[in-house]
Amino acid sequence: MARKVRSKTAEFFKHLFICVILLFAFIPFYLMLNISLKDNEQFFNNPWLPSLPFHWENYVYGWNYIGGKIFNTAFVAMTSVAFTLVFAVVGAYFFARFKMPGSKFLFLVFTILMMYPGVANMVPMFKLISSLGLYNSHWALIIPAIAGGQAFNIYVLRNFIEEIPQDLFDAIEIDGGSILQQIWHIVVPMSMPIIGTLAILSIIGQWNNFISPLLYLRDDNLQVISVALLYLDGEYTKQWGQLMAGYTIASIPLVVMFLFCMKLFVRGLSAGAIKG
Amino acid sequence: MAVDVSVKKLRYYWPVYLLIAIPLVLVLLFSYYPIYNGFIHIFYRWNGDTVEEFIGLGNIIRVLNDTTLLNSFGVVLIFVIANVVKMILPIITAVILHHVINDRAGYVYRVLFVIPMIIPAMVGILIWKYFYEPNNGVLNGILRACNFLSGTDSIQWLSDERLVLPALIFMGFPWVGAFGVLIYLAGLQSIPEDVYEAAEVDGAGPLTIFFKIELPLIMTQIRINLVLMTIGTLQAWENIYLFVGINGGPNGIATVPGLRIFRDAFAEGLFGYGCAIGFVIFLVTLALTFVNNKFVKVDK
Structure with missing residues (x-):
């Protein structure tokens, strides 16, 4: 340099x-x-x-307003991000390491979803969630988030996993390592920066999301931070100080998370993690 | 190097498909089933609840004759073009960051770029709204202090038909986000050192190096950002909703197609029509992504 x-x-x-x-x-x-x-x-x-x-x-x-909602928000964000990435890593490994009959078509099945506007899906999704009995539960936010996250995460991770040197996979295959061992011992450690980066991006996305909690949650004790702050914003005379104090409290968990993963994140985005 | 599995070998390799089974089931149930349901309802007058009446091609004919919808696509196209222009400054920032000689400073800058990402998005929206506030806002305050505006006058940035689009486009200045900058930086850092050395031997100046070497070699990163930005802009509506409300500002001038779906579906109860607009957005996104991939040249 x-x-x-x-x-x-x-x-x-x-x-x-x-x-x-x-x-x-x-x-x-x-x-x-x-x-x-x-x-x-x-x-x-x-x-x-x-x-x-x-x-x-x-x-x-601000704390009285949102303090009780931090746990809800963190639970929804962490659970959905964890499952999203577990499934996406395994799925991306499938597309990166195997050329199966139908692979190309299956890849298109996932990636084309990125082009479909979520807002057009809100009502059919609401009907589906209600008929599955998930309305007014955190799973109404988590499960669609896991499904919706697959396209982008598989797309990014596939590019990354494709560039892991073949020797590493050969070595573990000679030792009789199964597919799951390959994923656990090679793919996960080698892709840690990009997995971390994707995790942080999804958590930030979940933290900011207010549409689906507004739609799917009825009980106040289940509600998440973003919606609570939206209500605070909409009060008759807006108290800017209280509102900003609320947002400051809301960002503290993200600041803490970021302090722990800063190196991973900066390295992940700088390591050419996301490419076309 | 992927393992090539022919149809004949499937007898031994079929369990590999299990790797993709859970994501596939999730996507079929929670993405494709709702999309299918929406598609069916294009042919219905549907209020999302009890009213459900087959009207054939009614919604499609309506889409084709809807001039305000056409306008909303014009508006979103303006946003896409503005966002392409807004990509220039992040690219320049990444190049300059790449050329900072002190490695330690370079790292600190990268960390500092990332920190603002964790501020809740709503804070940015609230602050920009305050920036444009007619009476107490920052922008009119500056104009008054410079005597461009008399003390009693105020410019209605967000309620004047002519000003609302420029105001929305300017929002977020200088439009340099960590995501874009760090991705470009990654591309720049993978340019081999000897390419730079050869250029310097030839006496190439910084501008020549930028246009002849750096720009062509980060085209991959530019294209992926272009694709993601185009998809994001075509689908975005929340920001405009939060900024100028469900009606899309004065006379609906800032209505983008996404906001139009939200308004038609939730304020007017026209869910079938909303689904029809959704498919138009999908087709436009598909077309623009195709154009991006076809015409933005990438040297591999």
Whole structure:
């Protein structure tokens, strides 16, 4: 990577450019934290800079609003992502390592689903969920998410698994390793960065999703964070401080997860994980 | 190197299909069955519940004569084109990031790019809504401070027919997300060092290197981002719904086809018609993906 230094000025402008872009990227983050400590009057007078006194009680309010929903959200996100990836890794292995009769057709069966708009499916899906008796249960969110995640995840993982060197598979086959052993001992460890990346992308997607919980969950004690915050947003006089405190609390689990998987994630996206 | 299994060898290899069995069952039941159900209902007047009446090609004829629907495809096409333009800055950012000499700084920048991804998407929408607010908003505040706007005037960014589309397009400036940048960066990092050395021996400047080497060699990554962006834009409607409401802003000017389905189905009870529009979106997506794969050249 170390190419010859052209000039100090050129280097300075590169850093300047990136820092300006990063500055813009961090504005929502900064404003969320900043506004979360204000009341409405402070917010309208001075949204950009911190102003005293800090309204820590916003966080108490926000916590009372969504605290009980964090477990629901985490359960739905974790369960659906775990199952999605287990099935997608095995499925992608099938497409990457075997040319079976009908493989091409089957691959099309999965990938073409990416082109079908989910919004057109909402009512038939709702009918299906109701008739299976899943309405008003977390499985109404989890199972369709697992099914819906297969297309994109299999598509990405197949490209990745195809490039794992053949020698590794040969070695384990000579030792009499079964297909499942190949997946567990070669595919999973070799694709860890991309599996981690896909996991984080799906968890972020689940965390932001508000349409299906709005549609499928009736009981308030089952509800997830995104919907609760939507209700808070829709209150008659919007309290910006409380709302942003709520969103800050909502992002804490993601921040924690990210701290643990940061290396995996940056490596996964940078390792050419996603390609055409 | 995949194992090639001919039809003859299937006697021994058939259990391999079991690997794909669970995903296939899931997809057939939870994706294809609803799609099939929707397709059948194209031929029905259906309110999603009790009213269900066969009307033959009624919905299809209606789709073909629906000028506001045609307009909504025009709007989404504008968004697709805008999003293609918005891909330029992330590409430039990735190239510059790639050329940062200090490896440590390069890594820190990459981590910093990823962090904003974990902020809830709604926060961005709320802040941009506040940015465009006519009375207390940031944008009009800036215009007033620069004397472009008198203290008592206000520009209705999201309720003026002429301004709502530009406002929606500008939203998210500078449109540089970690996902795109890191994927381009991955492509750039796989360019062999000797290619750069050869170019430098030939006395190629940074611009020549960018246009003759880097851009052609990350075409794979550009194309995948282009395909994913096109699919995403054609299907997107939640952001516009959250931003300007179910009616798609003043006179429905910002209505995209996805929002139209949502409105027709849930506000008007025209589910059969919504399903028909869904298939039109599907066909348009299919066509544009085909165009992307056919005409965006990738040197392998």
